[in-house]
Amino acid sequence: xxxxxxxxxxxxxxxxxxxxxxxxxxxxxxxxxxxxxxxxxxxxxxxxxxxxxxxxxxxxxxxxxxxxxxxxxxxxxxxxxxxxxxxxxxxxxxxxxxxxxxxxxxxxxxxxxxxxxxxxxxxxxxxxxxxxxxxxxxxxxxxxxxxxxxxxxxxxxxxxxxxxxxxxxxxxxxxxxxxxxxxxxxxxxxxxxxxxxxxxxxxxxxxxxxxxxxxxxxxxxxxxxxxxxxxxxxxxxxxxxxxxxxxxxxxxxxxxxxxxxxxxxxxxxxxxxxxxxx
Amino acid sequence: xxxxxxxxxxxxxxxxxxxxxxxxxxxxxxxxxxxxxxxxxxxxxxxxxxxxxxxxxxxxxxxxxxxxxxxxxxxxxxxxxxxxxxxxxxxxxxxxxxxxxxxxxxxxxxxxxxxxxxxxxxxxxxxxxxxxxxxxxxxxxxxxxxxxxxxxxxxxxxxxxxxxxxxxxxxxxxxxxxxxxxxxxxxxxxxxxxxxxxxxxxxxxxxxxxxxxxxxxxxxxxxxxxxxxxxxxxxxxxxxxxxxxxxxxxxxxxxxxxxxxxxxxxxxxxxxxxxxxxxxxxxxxxxxxxxxxxxxxxxxxxxxxxxxxxxxxxxxxxxxxxxxxxxxxxxxxxxxxxxxxxxxxxxxxxxxxxxxxxxxxxxxxxxxxxxxxxxxxxxxxxxxxxxxxxxxxxxxxxxxxxxxxxxxxxxxxxxxxxxxxxxxxxxxxxxxxxxxxxxxxxxxxxxxxxxxxxxxxxxxxxxxxxxxxxxxxxxxxxxxxxxxxxxxxxxxxxx
Ligand SMILES: Cc1cc2nc3c(=O)[nH]c(=O)nc-3n(C[C@H](O)[C@H](O)[C@H](O)COP(=O)(O)OP(=O)(O)OC[C@H]3O[C@@H](n4cnc5c(N)ncnc54)[C@H](O)[C@@H]3O)c2cc1C
Ligand SMILES: Cc1cc2nc3c(=O)[nH]c(=O)nc-3n(C[C@H](O)[C@H](O)[C@H](O)COP(=O)(O)OP(=O)(O)OC[C@H]3O[C@@H](n4cnc5c(N)ncnc54)[C@H](O)[C@@H]3O)c2cc1C
Ligand code: SF4
Ligand code: SF4
Ligand code: FES
Numbered sequence: 216x217x218x219x220x221x222x223x224x225x226x227x228x229x230x231x232x233x234x235x236x237x238x239x240x241x242x243x244x245x246x247x248x249x250x251x252x253x254x255x256x257x258x259x260x261x262x263x264x265x266x267x268x269x270x271x272x273x274x275x276x277x278x279x280x281x282x283x284x285x286x287x288x289x290x291x292x293x294x295x296x297x298x299x300x301x302x303x304x305x306x307x308x309x310x311x312x313x314x315x316x317x318x319x320x321x322x323x324x325x326x327x328x329x330x331x332x333x334x335x336x337x338x339x340x341x342x343x344x345x346x347x348x349x350x351x352x353x354x355x356x357x358x359x360x361x362x363x364x365x366x367x368x369x370x371x372x373x374x375x376x377x378x379x380x381x382x383x384x385x386x387x388x389x390x391x392x393x394x395x396x397x398x399x400x401x402x403x404x405x406x407x408x409x410x411x412x413x414x415x416x417x418x419x420x421x422x423x424x425x426x427x428x429x430x431x432x433x434x435x436x437x438x439x440x441x442x443x444x445x446x447x448x449x450x451x452x453x454x455x456x457x458x459x460x461x462x463x464x465x466x467x468x469x470x471x472x473x474x475x476x477x478x479x480x481x482x483x484x485x486x487x488x489x490x491x492x493x
Numbered sequence: 494x495x496x497x498x499x500x501x502x503x504x505x506x507x508x509x510x511x512x513x514x515x516x517x518x519x520x521x522x523x524x525x526x527x528x529x530x531x532x533x534x535x536x537x538x539x540x541x542x543x544x545x546x547x548x549x550x551x552x553x554x555x556x557x558x559x560x561x562x563x564x565x566x567x568x569x570x571x572x573x574x575x576x577x578x579x580x581x582x583x584x585x586x587x588x589x590x591x592x593x594x595x596x597x598x599x600x601x602x603x604x605x606x607x608x609x610x611x612x613x614x615x616x617x618x619x620x621x622x623x624x625x626x627x628x629x630x631x632x633x634x635x636x637x638x639x640x641x642x643x644x645x646x647x648x649x650x651x652x653x654x655x656x657x658x659x660x661x662x663x664x665x666x667x668x669x670x671x672x673x674x675x676x677x678x679x680x681x682x683x684x685x686x687x688x689x690x691x692x693x694x695x696x697x698x699x700x701x702x703x704x705x706x707x708x709x710x711x712x713x714x715x716x717x718x719x720x721x722x723x724x725x726x727x728x729x730x731x732x733x734x735x736x737x738x739x740x741x742x743x744x745x746x747x748x749x750x751x752x753x754x755x756x757x758x759x760x761x762x763x764x765x766x767x768x769x770x771x772x773x774x775x776x777x778x779x780x781x782x783x784x785x786x787x788x789x790x791x792x793x794x795x796x797x798x799x800x801x802x803x804x805x806x807x808x809x810x811x812x813x814x815x816x817x818x819x820x821x822x823x824x825x826x827x828x829x830x831x832x833x834x835x836x837x838x839x840x841x842x843x844x845x846x847x848x849x850x851x852x853x854x855x856x857x858x859x860x861x862x863x864x865x866x867x868x869x870x871x872x873x874x875x876x877x878x879x880x881x882x883x884x885x886x887x888x889x890x891x892x893x894x895x896x897x898x899x900x901x902x903x904x905x906x907x908x909x910x911x912x913x914x915x916x917x918x919x920x921x922x923x924x925x926x927x928x929x930x931x932x933x934x935x936x937x938x939x940x941x942x943x944x945x946x947x948x949x950x951x952x953x954x955x956x957x958x959x960x961x962x963x964x965x966x967x968x969x970x971x972x973x974x975x976x977x978x979x980x981x982x983x984x985x986x987x988x
Contacts, residue, residue: 223620226873238739239738242737243737243910252695256794257795258794259787259796298694298730300697300732301693301694303737304737430779430782431782433920434760434919434920435760435918436775437761437778438779447763447765447770452920457812464924470772470871472772472870472871473872474799477797
């Protein structure tokens with residue numbers, strides 16, 4: 216159960232992992248996520264289902280190393296098994312024909328964006344995708360995204376690849392030149408916040424996918440709560456996608472930092488144990 | 494209920510019971526003091542996670558059993574939601590047939606080691622005991638004796654696995670592995686059904702695992718009960734959310750003929766007051782889940798939890814008591830209950846309130862939070878509370894708390910646990926459009942069969958009652974199992 220059948224690194228800290236999970240593979244849709252727990256002492260972390268194969272009974276996740284659990288996951292090999300996987304969780308993305316849709320993905324946010332781009336295209340939209348990263352190595356899934364989009368723009372902060380500039384510069388360029396009916400932004404909170412300030416200027420309805428801290432993922436704990444439109448929402452069951460203009464970004468970012476100290480200490484400790492083993 | 498009363502009466506005329514009654518004068522029986530449950534020293538136990546109550550010895554159990562009068566019309570049994578034959582099992586203890594006592598209890602209660610520990614006995618069996626009602630003396634310690642019998646049986650290594658009827662090959666599904674689901678699964682297995690329990694989390698047991706802490710209900714005890722259900726042939730499928738991982742229709746296609754939904758009341762309520770989303774403010778579900786299910790307080794487990802010096806827990810139920818005592822055990826200097834009514838109205842088990850008081854928990858009754866404040870990192874550091882007074886009784890019969898205007902003041906806190914109640918888990922209802930619900934989000938059922946508006950779906954426990962007790966949830970599971978059996982047998986005949 217939950218066997219890793221394939222692992223491919225996109226860069227030093229980002230890898231695609233294909234996992235056997237037949238029940239979820241059958242039912243999952245774009246926008247869904249899973250919660251995994253690697254081993255007996257592991258924590259439960261949410262990961263978006265980037266792709267799936269019903270016939271093979273597999274799901275694909277793209278994982279970025281940011282702390283202990285993501286590092287442990289990336290250190291697992293093909294053939295090894297993940298202890299627990301539960302899903303699909305959250306609401307699937309509401310896909311309809313809108314006209315021109317601008318999709319922007321930052322960092323590992325490109326992974327959850329991929330199935331959405333695919334579905335939007337299939338529904339008959341013109342899809343223009345902006346991929347952004349600090350530097351060339353952090354641009355992932357470029358070929359796949361080019362394949363599913365009508366047009367692809369790559370932006371790097373340092374200009375090492377594509378155009379030099381932030382994701383918002385790429386978005387502006389598109390909005391200036393043609394009518395955009397809808398935008399989808401997925402990436403670090405700060406990127407989604409500034410991206411949605413850009414689309415707001417032009418009154419373009421914008422959807423974001425929030426990646427708050429979670430425990431159960433079934434609406435039972437409230438760890439994932441964030442204020443949307445002045446009301447407290449549970450991201451795992453009410454989201455993860457929300458109207459970007461309603462999200463209280465400063466609260467969202469504050470809540471994501473709740474365990475910063477513990478996470479940092481845990482990661483340092485993990486690195487030390489890895490070193491001793493090596 | 495009539496045949497239960499008959500059955501309870503019948504046993505009373507067995508010769509051994511008559512002998513036993515004659516062996517000691519009523520006067521002598523009533524002259525003994527209630528045996529006290531030994532417990533860990535409060536100042537030691539509030540720093541560890543070992544069970545508070547250490548259990549009574551054989552001699553203590555026998556001494557307590559002498560007090561029971563084996564009443565002609567035992568009112569105690571009426572107070573027990575599952576109608577345990579209380580005098581019969583107590584008298585078995587008196588004749589030192591401890592295994593026999595356990596067997597009697599298990600006729601109607603699948604989880605005696607759990608109920609003996611967590612039932613609000615003072616509102617149920619012990620409230621109805623002749624001692625409480627007529628003699629105005631402390632009741633027989635029915636809960637402690639029940640726990641004793643179950644623990645004795647478990648430790649004897651001679652735990653009986655209930656007889657299972659020959660398999661009838663009919664597949665039934667149980668949604669949720671809390672007490673209601675476990676009780677339904679056990680009974681359905683005994684009747685010969687092929688039972689699969691689906692559980693959303695990675696552990697079996699529902700609130701027994703993720704909610705109630707080790708110091709009140711050790712996980713091992715729950716696990717042993719689950720193990721014996723496995724031996725009865727019950728299959729458990731964890732990490733499986735019915736309505737998400739597969740729909741009811743998918744499961745029907747896989748051959749499941751009927752369903753018991755025991756999905757609980759898993760949706761935490763907040764008070765919607767300013768600052769409630771600051772870091773360091775948890776729902777009780779989150780706080781207890783991190784600690785009990787994820788073992789966040791242990792260094793070698795990856796899940797983090799925040800620790801507090803000044804901890805405030807909002808609420809007066811079992812959940813609030815569990816949270817506040819957990820925080821104390823995790824090193825809080827001040828661990829406070831903030832409750833808007835007075836101690837008399839607290840819904841928690843009386844024993845838990847007493848234990849909490851002994852463990853240096855501070856009680857700020859007749860107080861209610863109005864706002865939270867935080868430091869520059871968003872971590873809560875202060876809360877504003879308002880004094881309350883009690884007015885006329887409300888719909889629940891308890892006196893309504895009324896705010897005293899202008900009485901607000903601030904206290905320093907760095908961890909807050911909101912334990913003001915839960916709502917029914919919406920996952921199942923939202924995946925079944927035709928299911929009839931109440932305005933409170935609970936599933937409507939026929940109370941004699943626990944059948945919902947969809948004929949092959951039965952339900953019980955907190956998803957039906959909104960919030961109840963372990964034993965009521967288990968009672969529902971058993972009624973539902975009987976209801977499902979009747980429904981399925983009629984269907985088999987019709988085909
Ligand atoms: C619905 C949802 C879908 C998600 N999908 C994916 C996915 O497809 N791929 C993926 O790699 N991650 C995804 N995430 C984020 C992922 O769950 C976290 O990165 C993971 O929990 C980190 O665990 P950790 O123990 O490795 O790091 P931690 O020790 O928990 O965190 C280390 C540091 O990383 C920062 N951090 C935590 N989460 C994030 C984040 N989401 N983005 C940026 N920085 C973060 C924290 O501030 C912290 O300081 C998703 C989150 C949600 C809620
Ligand atoms: C902290 C705390 C302390 C308590 N203390 C006491 C006490 O001392 N005495 C007492 O009598 N009562 C106590 N209670 C109340 C008692 O625990 C509950 O009334 C009882 O557990 C309800 O049982 P249940 O079977 O309805 O649901 P639960 O125990 O809530 O179990 C429901 C299970 O269903 C699972 N589930 C939900 N939806 C799905 C789905 N769609 N698919 C699969 N699985 C699903 C959940 O993950 C959960 O495991 C306490 C409750 C809490 C929270
Ligand atoms: S199950 Fe609960 S109510 Fe019934 S006898 Fe036991 S302790 Fe009392
Ligand atoms: S009512 Fe009390 S004294 Fe009488 S049989 Fe029941 S437990 Fe014994
Ligand atoms: S993760 Fe627990 S409620 Fe959303």
